[in-house]
Every structure is written in C-alpha cells, then in structure tokens.
Amino acid sequence: MQIQPILAALRRHKAGTILIALQIALTLAIVCNALFIINQRLSHLSEQSGVDEPNLFVIRNMWGEQYSTQQAVQHIEEDVAALRQVPGVQDVSAVNNYPFGPSTWDNFITMKPDQLSPTTDASFYTGDENFVRTLGLKLIAGRDFRADEIQDKGLRDSIVPAVAIISKAMADKLYPNGDALGKTFYAMTSSPITIVGIVDVLHRQDVSSWSASYLGESMITPIRIAMPWGLTYVVRAKPGQLEEAMHAAPKALFAENRMRMIDPKDGLLSFAEVRHRAFEKDRGMAILMGIICVVLLAITGAGIVGLTSFWVGQRRRQIGVRRALGATHRDILHYFMTENLLISLGGVAIGVLLTFGLNLWLVTRFTLNLLPVTYVLAGIVILLLLGQGAVLAPALRASRVPPIEATRPA
C-alpha cells in the first residue's frame, strides 16, 4: 500500500482531517484518565475488611438519656447479655467503631515519646475480650486480650492502654523485620504500648483518600467504651442466620430497656450494607466515568463513520476511475482503512500529550495519582481499533463502487 497518494489526498481535506485527529486526541485524553479513575475506584471498592462480612451486623445504639460511666457500663453489660440470648447470635462485642464505619478515630504512632514527626497513623479501635472473635479476625501471632485487661473508658477519660493488638500492615510499618510481637510503640501516649497480638487484616475505620498511604493500619486496645450517649455493638450471627438474628436483636434490646434509640435509617446495618454505604461515592464515580467513556467512544466512532461516508460519497468518481484502471475491491478497502489509520495515528500522537497534560493537571489540582503508561497504551489500542471498526462499513461501501462510476459526471 502506497502511503504517498493517501497523504496527498488528505492534504486536500486538511480541515476535516485535523478535526477527526483532534477528536481522537481529546477522546484518548479523556478516556485514559477516566479509565484510570475507574480502576482506582474499583480497587478501592475491593479492599479487604478482614472481618467475617457475611455473618456480621452492627447496632448503633443511643441511650435516650445521658448516663454516667458507671450507669453506661451496667447498661452495656445488660445489653450484651440480652443480645447473647437472641437465637442465631454467636458473639457480641461493644466497640467504638468498625471498618468502613461512619466516623473515624485515629492516632499518630511514634516509636519514641518525644518523636516529632510520626512513624505512621493508625486507626484506633477499642474492644473487649470478644472483639477479635466476634469480628472474625485472623490472629496470626501472639494472643487475644484477657478479660482482666479490659478497662472501661468514659467520655474523655485519659486511659493509656498497656497492650494492643495491631494489624499486620501496621506491624510491618513499625517493625519491617517482622519481629513486632512483644515490642512497643507510642500512640500519642506518654507511656509505651506493648504489641501482644497481630491480626492478618483489619481495615481502617475510614475509606477516605487522605489515609490511602496508611491502608490497613489499625490497632485494637483493650478498652470498653462507656460514653454517656451510647455505643455500637458488633454482632456475629451463626452462619446462615443473619436475617433472623438482625430481626430479633433490636427487639431483644428494646424489651430489655425501652429508653434507647436505634435510628431506623442507619441504626441497624448488615455488614454488606456498611460496605455498600462506605463506597457509595466511589462506585458512583466509577459508573459516571464509565458512562462518559461509552458515550465518548460512541460519538467519536459515529463521527468517523459519518465523515468517512461523506468522503466516500464525494470520491465515487475517483474510486470508479481507480477501479477502471485495475484496482481491486481489496485495494479500495485498504485505501480507506490506511487513510483512517494515518489520521488515527496522528490523533493519538497529539492525544498522548493531552492525556499526560490532563493527568498532570488532575494530579496537581486534586492530588490524583500519576497515570501509568499501560493505560495510555490500552487507550491507544482502543482508539485505533475503534477507528478501524468505524471506517469498515463506509470502506466496504467504497470498495463496491463499480468501475462504471468513472464515466458518470460528478
């Protein structure tokens, strides 16, 4: 296939050629960045919580009145006892929060008490001796909390825990050699905290972007939270009995003490719903970007079909002449396919620059990550294929132009 005559012909359609190339370039820039955003959000969506998700549910319980720490402790014990009686319930733990939860509690972590810039930042869980068991965490080293280690903490009580169970991600950050067990750290505390156990995975409470570099870094302290206004219970149902347990649990609580509030909207949630709500924003963004990509590719494809059809119509006579001079169907088909390939290549060449330009702008303005080259390569392949696919129908039509057209006036 000779490229020279195609270039000569394109020179006579400068404006049209430039417009298609520009469209391809812009499409590439937007699609690459959108695909990257989609992928980031999807990988965010599939982050592991580390807990036994299918069998867990949470009850966010508020007392109807403000309790003193002593009253709160007593009510928590009564509640936990009542929940344990519910058929289908396997375990209960009184917690400050849970992975993907509604609020966040985190502390800077240092290796020395007077260290100015922190080693890391850990999500701070408080839990009783049932915490690890109830959430279904996998203890990979050390031991669980003993019942006599648990302290009750009222509102803003300054309690410094002596021991903690931490996630493997945090252990690796603090002690990269893998010898964290038995060692200590400081969580904005004056005295050291000893690591007595390590769990495989425990996601942070938040899913926000600021904590991305602290992914999976969590610590559990042997503290039972006894706030004046209420607390959260994590309940683990026996396998397959989640629905029954979720149905019966609030009833049991109200039967035990009527002075409480469980919000009808988000007071009682299965863990599946917790996950769904936490990532609502990311899923939405992925869908939105997906829709935009599809519309964009469709319009660009259709635009190429439209413009090429016009060109074919315009050149019927020339095609006829070529056919009459001995060009085969295949020659004509190849001509249009190659023409499109040349335009597309020009387009993606500009497009690559635009893609990185747009990405750089997003990085500086919104602290997105740098776009890996693979996305650009994938984008280029997609657009070249789209161009070839779009041009196929008009090119086939062109190849069927009979040689007799050469004799007809334009």
Added chain:
Amino acid sequence: MLGYYVDLAVRSLKRSPGLTALMILAIAFGVAASMTSYSVFRAVSGDPIPWKSAHLYVPQIDMWGQKGHRDGSSNNDPPDAMDYLDAIALMRDHRAKYQSAMYAISPSIVPPDASKHPINVGGHAVYSEFFPMTDAPFKYGSGWSSAEDTQRAAVVVLNGEINQKLFGGGNSVGKTVNIDGKDYRVVGVLDNWSPKPVFFDVVNTGGFTTGHEDVFIPFLRAIDIGMPNNGNTNCSEIPKSSGFVGLQQSTCVWISFMVELDDKAAAAAYREYLDGYARDQKQAGRFSWAPNNRLRDLHEWLDSEHVVPSDTQISLVVALGLLVVCLVNTAGLLLAKFLRRSSEIGVRRALGAPRMAIYTQFLIEAAIVGLTGGVLGLLLTWIGIHSVSWVLPKEIASLARLDIGLLLLTLLVAVVATMLAGLYPTFRASRVQPALQLKSN
C-alpha cells in the same frame, strides 16, 4: 429571507437524516452531560448567604505550634477549629460586631407523651449573636438575649422540622421541651433553616450532610451541663486530665468560630487584635512561637476547607471535555456537509448572493441543529438530574435542581456552541469560488 433560510436548512438536514441525527445526538449528549455536572457543581459551590458572605470571617489561631504539623503537611496553616481556652478568650474580648463560638451537639428529646421513644436530634450550642450574624430566619419568636448567654439560661431555638414533630408546627414559643432530661423554654422557631453548605460549621459537617440542625442552645449552658461535643475533636497530644473539664483545659480543637466584620478596616483591625492576642499568649508562656493566625472571609474559608468535593469538580471537567469532543465532532460533520454543497453555493454566489447571505444561510442551519440538540439535551439533562442520586451521595444529589435559569442556559449553550462549531465550516462554504464550481459542473 430568514424563513426561507430556515426552510432551506430543514430541507438540507432532511436530505441526510442519519448524519443530522448523529449531530443532534452528539450535541444533546454533550450538553446534557455538562449541564447535569454543572447543576451538581452549582449546587455545591453556591454561596449560602450571598448578601453577607463578604462580612463573615473565620479566625484561626495557632495553639499547636510545631506539634500541629506532624502529619508532614507542607502548609503552615493553624488548626481549622479552636480549643476552649482561646474560643472563650475571643468571646470575652468581643472585638467583632457579632461573634459566636459553637460546637455540634446531638442530644435527645424526650417527647411529653410517655408512650413515645426519645428522639435523637442534631444541633449546635451557640451564643446569642449567632442568630443576627447568620440571619437565621425566624418563623416565631427570636433568639435569646446576651444576658441569657451569661445566665446559662435553659432556652432553646427549634428548627421547623422538629417543631413540626413536637408541636405540630404551631407557635411553640414559651412552651417547654425536655432535652436530655432537662426542661428548656422555647424562645424561637426557625423557618426550616437549612443553608447548603452548612457554612457556620463546615469543619464538623463537611459542608454537606444528611444531618439536621434541629436545636440551638446557649453555648455556656451546654458547657456547664457537660453536653458532649458531637463533632470532631483533634488533639496534638492526649489531654492531661480526664473528662469534659480535661478537654476544656487541653489544646484539643473542637469549637467552630465565626465573626461578622463590617468592612475591610474592621477586618484589618480584627487581624491586628488576633496577632496581639497571640503575642500576649507568647508572653504568658503558653505559646513558644511567633503569631501564626488567619482571618479568612467565608469564600476563602469554604475554599480552604475544600467544601466542593473534588469528585464534583473532576466530573465537571470530564463532562466539559465530552462537550468539546461533541463540538469537534459536529464541526467535522458540518464541514463535510457544507462543502458537499459547493456547487449549490457556487450557483447562489454566481447569481449575486453576497458572502453574508451564505454565512446567514449556513449559520441558521447550524443553529437549527443546535436548538434541536438543545431541546433533546434538556430532556436528557432532566433525566440526568433525576438519576444523579444513583451515582452521587444523597446529601449532594438532592441539591441538584433543574430551574428556569439552567433550562435557558442549556438551550443557550447548545445553540451557541453549535454555531461556534459551525463557524469554520460556514467560513469555508462562503469562500467557495463560484466560477470554479460552475465550470466543474
């Protein structure tokens, strides 16, 4: 003549229905995507109190010094909320026209009817000046007096929704509400006040929240009875002593602060006052660093707190990119379409039509494509705005609206954009050489 051109344009568009449909669809999708994103963007970036936002300021004081920058952030901004000591000192000095410290509360209201469950409500503990400062609209009654601030009076201002729930929406001023087991006298009822963003406390609400502002009670009273803070608490170190009192003595920040200042001079004076205050603290040995304060007006404040979600901005940029692609697409198609009619243009020109006439004819054709695309785009925008709740968080999706302004803007954008896209093709069409065209036929 105009009617004739419209007729010509319609004929021409009908001649190639597929292509026309493609152009119209491209414009419609491009416009609808941009307008839907724009409606969301407009909703979240709007000025919640346009008549006054230039006079509202948020002071920030650096009470953390070196310890406040442990997260490695490069900017030297002081904390975005205030600790108790400084908030109270600023209130006591009373240097602005209006000022209020405030914190988020979430008490429960026990309905008088004993058979009903208690209701958990949201709200803020504020000073009396909060109401004139924010121009909160009262339906009944008014805020409390500054005397009641210092008396720690058990008074409450209800918002419309909770008043509806408790008193059926009637004038409840003077009636009693049981909050956390204590009786409060209702002094005012707000007219369903729900500014978006919640400008007076973006630190705790993020600006947009599904939560409600149901009750407002005097700040000092809330502190006195130890009503817990329902918002964020950020500490640079663990408080030295326990309990609510320990929190009040600590440098933990949990209090929002807003002041109203009449003009630039007042703002400058207030800035001066803040620096003086910080210097005094340094002299007293509390701070060991140079004054590092900020006094941002509401716009700067909302901006620095990133109230407009970055997702919303990215969506808008991407959607505008889609619109540009659609326009380039339309420009290419119009170009091909117009130039195909070179012979027709040649004849018109040869018969004496000036370039202007060719311009008018083809721009009208572009405008018709734009208008049709705009109308279709309007329909798609309507669908888009009603389905954003599928992809956006509720508290933001519910703010997007299609009003007359957006409706007109959609049509305008469609028509103007398409005519812009048609400008070059029309220019090319008007340059057609009549002689050449006539000869080649």
